[in-house]
Amino acid sequence: MPAVANFDPNSKLDLPRNVADYPPNVWGDFFLQYASESMELDQNIAAEIDCLKNEVKNMLATNIENPFYKVKFIDSICRLGVGYHFEHEIDQVLQLIHKTYVVNGEIILEDNLHSLAVLFRVLRQRGLYVSPDVFKKFKDEQGNFSERNITDVEGMLSLFEASHMMIHGEEILEEALAFTSTHLESISTQLNPSLAAQVKHSLTQALRKNLPRLEARRYISIYEQNTSHNVILLRLAKLDFNMLQSLHQMEFGNICKWSKELGITKKLPFARDRIVECCFWSMSVYFEPQYSQARKMMSKVIAHLSFIDDTYDSYGTIDELELFTKAVERWDISCLDDLPNYMKILYKSLLNVYEEIEQETRKEGRIYTLNYFVKDFKKIVQAYMTEARWLDKNYVPAIDEYMSISKITSGYPVLSTTSYIGMGDIATEDIFNWVTTMPKIVNGAALVCRLNDEIVSNEFEQKRGHVCSFLECYMTQYDTNREAAIQECQKGVENAWKDMNEDCLTQTKVPLPLLTSVLNLARFIEVYYKDKDNYTHSEGLMKTHIKALLVDPVPI
Numbered sequence: 233m234p235a236v237a238n239f240d241p242n243s244k245l246d247l248p249r250n251v252a253d254y255p256p257n258v259w260g261d262f263f264l265q266y267a268s269e270s271m272e273l274d275q276n277i278a279a280e281i282d283c284l285k286n287e288v289k290n291m292l293a294t295n296i297e298n299p300f301y302k303v304k305f306i307d308s309i310c311r312l313g314v315g316y317h318f319e320h321e322i323d324q325v326l327q328l329i330h331k332t333y334v335v336n337g338e339i340i341l342e343d344n345l346h347s348l349a350v351l352f353r354v355l356r357q358r359g360l361y362v363s364p365d366v367f368k369k370f371k372d373e374q375g376n377f378s379e380r381n382i383t384d385v386e387g388m389l390s391l392f393e394a395s396h397m398m399i400h401g402e403e404i405l406e407e408a409l410a411f412t413s414t415h416l417e418s419i420s421t422q423l424n425p426s427l428a429a430q431v432k433h434s435l436t437q438a439l440r441k442n443l444p445r446l447e448a449r450r451y452i453s454i455y456e457q458n459t460s461h462n463v464i465l466l467r468l469a470k471l472d473f474n475m476l477q478s479l480h481q482m483e484f485g486n487i488c489k490w491s492k493e494l495g496i497t498k499k500l501p502f503a504r505d506r507i508v509e510c511c512f513w514s515m516s517v518y519f520e521p522q523y524s525q526a527r528k529m530m531s532k533v534i535a536h537l538s539f540i541d542d543t544y545d546s547y548g549t550i551d552e553l554e555l556f557t558k559a560v561e562r563w564d565i566s567c568l569d570d571l572p573n574y575m576k577i578l579y580k581s582l583l584n585v586y587e588e589i590e591q592e593t594r595k596e597g598r599i600y601t602l603n604y605f606v607k608d609f610k611k612i613v614q615a616y617m618t619e620a621r622w623l624d625k626n627y628v629p630a631i632d633e634y635m636s637i638s639k640i641t642s643g644y645p646v647l648s649t650t651s652y653i654g655m656g657d658i659a660t661e662d663i664f665n666w667v668t669t670m671p672k673i674v675n676g677a678a679l680v681c682r683l684n685d686e687i688v689s690n691e692f693e694q695k696r697g698h699v700c701s702f703l704e705c706y707m708t709q710y711d712t713n714r715e716a717a718i719q720e721c722q723k724g725v726e727n728a729w730k731d732m733n734e735d736c737l738t739q740t741k742v743p744l745p746l747l748t749s750v751l752n753l754a755r756f757i758e759v760y761y762k763d764k765d766n767y768t769h770s771e772g773l774m775k776t777h778i779k780a781l782l783v784d785p786v787p788i
């Protein structure tokens with residue numbers, strides 16, 4: 233019989249537990265005011281948005297007399313957050329530009345650095361390959377980027393953003409990144425305040441690594457200040473942003489209501505109470521109205537992963553965790569009796585969420601997606617268990633062993649799969665077979681999550697006793713110091729982005745929205761695990777951003 237079989241689940245409740253001192257929730261009941269069955273749409277605004285959409289569509293449909301003009305227009309549409317209305321039109325234009333002006337990967341058009349860099353980035357963002365050799369002409373005889381470029385701030389900024397599309401082996405983009413970063417940094421103090429702010433922003437949050445809604449909120453004001461802005465497009469962006477904000481408010485309100493009625497955070501006081509941030513996490517993965525249901529499911533899954541993570545990381549004893557792991561492996565409500573009371577609450581709630589997803593997917597004829605979900609969910613819980621055993625035995629694994637488990641516990645493999653459940657017919661069974669075998673893009677997102685998390689969370693976590701981190705494993709294996717281990721983490725993150733960029737160019741059978749949701753998972757980490765873990769410590773940047781996207785409308 234296994235050692236845990238005779239364990240009485242409720243006999244050890246007074247054991248000393250490894251409880252983390254998490255900061256409280258910062259939103260209280262704020263979002264409950266928005267809970268509602270349906271969204272009240274201002275019909276006049278909705279009609280105006282429709283009208284503006286048609287006008288922009290017409291602008292996109294005209295001939296491509298000036299491909300650079302067209303590409304910059306498309307770039308503005310996307311950065312302003314309204315690209316989702318024109319997916320088909322944008323695809324058509326960019327395919328045509330790629331077919332006409334890119335021969336064997338080489339751009340055959342001539343223009344300045346800014347125009348070429350925008351063209352390069354916009355095509356690659358759509359999964360269309362273009363060679364970075366187009367930037368060779370901006371180098372000097374010695375093969376370095378020419379100093380003449382330095383005063384062209386717009387060009388430098390565009391080259392900086394373009395360089396983030398790099399894949400493996402693109403040395404010229406590595407050089408471009410180093411060159412533009414250094415010079416933009418040093419020139420930023422001499423620029424006018426508005427340009428200086430843009431440069432500063434890009435240097436801390438490159439466009440490729442930024443979340444689309446944050447970019448939209450920011451870019452609306454930058455675009456407005458640009459004297460040659462398109463008035464119709466700007467108005468559409470503002471109205472659309474605020475309309476989506478109302479939808480997101482209602483969704484946050486409904487999830488907060490569900491959470492309050494469930495009362496689970498009160499029943500599991502050891503866990504982080506972060507329901508608003510969980511909603512924000514899923515809204516970061518996809519913001520479009522058609523994914524409203526998908527966001528709802530995803531928010532509930534993220535919330536449960538968060539409770540489970542805290543159970544394994546801190547509160548649960550090793551024997552209890554073995555029981556919980558077995559119960560998840562069996563995935564059956566009859567396992568409830570084997571669990572201590574606090575785990576019963578968690579397990580039951582998890583199965584309820586599963587049932588809810590089952591009902592939704594049944595309606596859509598997509599019930600098969602659940603097998604993939606459950607398989608991935610079991611994997612993460614088993615991996616949490618492995619980490620708990622490591623901590624229990626003070627075991628420090630070799631790097632490879634550590635990474636094979638900690639990529640799973642990053643949560644990003646199971647969340648990538650979960651994100652596809654509500655994405656409709658584009659997420660076919662073939663796609664689920666692909667996403668659940670850790671393709672490069674998912675592996676990359678998991679690495680971005682795990683390695684960034686380790687850099688910023690290590691000290692807080694080790695204070696309370698936490699499974700060893702990548703940093704410890706690396707320092708032990710290579711007998712080196714913390715700085716070297718952090719550098720290795722950073723290198724790992726850079727490589728992970730190259731992998732993800734590569735998959736975006738080569739996985740031509742995977743529709744762009746599916747690749748984008750995994751990219752957005754990685755972007756969430758790039759924004760919120762930069763200087764600290766803003767999910768756990770949610771009173772700073774996270775709160776400011778939630779306020780900007782969910783509370784304050786864009787001034788019209």
Ligand SMILES: CC(C)=CCC/C(C)=C/COP(=O)(O)OP(=O)(O)O
Binds near residue numbers: 534537
């Ligand atoms: C992406 C997922 C699964 C979201 C749910 C919330 C969560 C577990 C965040 C990471 O917490 P952490 O920084 O404590 O993670 P870890 O314990 O893995 O270090």
